[in-house]
Amino acid sequence: MKSILVVEEGRPPVSMHSLQQNCRTFHRVANEDEAKGFISVADAAVMHVPLERMQHWQSAIAGMKRLPTLWLCSEKAVPGEIDFGFMLDGVLFSSMNTLEMGVALKWGQRVFLQRKRWAEEREQLLQRIDERKWIDQAKAVLCEIKGITEAEAYDFLRKQAMNERKRIGDIAASIVKVYQLIHG
Structure with a gap:
């Protein structure tokens, strides 16, 4: 250190x-x-x-x-x-002693880095869960409005995300929010 x-x-x-x-x-x-x-x-x-x-x-x-x-x-x-x-x-x-203290410090640094990685992974997983919720809600909205299957709704979301160069979760959230605004 x-x-x-x-x-x-x-x-x-x-x-x-x-x-x-x-x-x-x-x-x-x-x-x-x-x-x-x-x-x-x-x-x-x-x-x-x-x-x-x-x-x-x-x-x-x-x-x-x-x-x-x-x-x-x-x-x-x-x-x-x-x-x-x-x-x-x-x-x-x-x-x-100095050696024991050095080992304990290195161990503490290792534990800290591992805890930091776990927190980052947890955050990513929570974001994925949140994104999945938006996608599922958007598929339901698209199925209702367009009269299509869930698979077709997902394909629509995926293509829209590629066309707009955005994440599929962002496209899904936008669709759900607009739907809620109109029908809320």
Whole structure:
């Protein structure tokens, strides 16, 4: 990692030597205003905050920039089974040596990238479902108005999309919206 943003709120400073050895630049911040100053250059965020403040900080950092988020745990007793309630890509401990810290950071980055890909795939699938709904509604409208079969209605939509150089879902949505406007 090139640059790590370390949020230290409400925690006494701990040795960050192992963490510093795994990046070129290292920025310590204590509040959101300070974080805004360094977020543009950060490749990861390490939260050294109480567990009850993690959700606040994760939301604040995610609102500024999407990047791997790790928690530097210095709790006396590490919580066993908890539902964090926020996106966390990894957990670090100040007792980790440089190699362990490096592996944990790389793992956190990998988890972040995988989560990002899943979110993108989810968004694409939701768009496809939405497009499919418009297409099905448009086919029904075309069948009713033109007195054609569903297959013929789909062919009509496909040809119209090619002629107008638009996506079939956009053509279908336009047809349904005009129909609703006229018959609504």
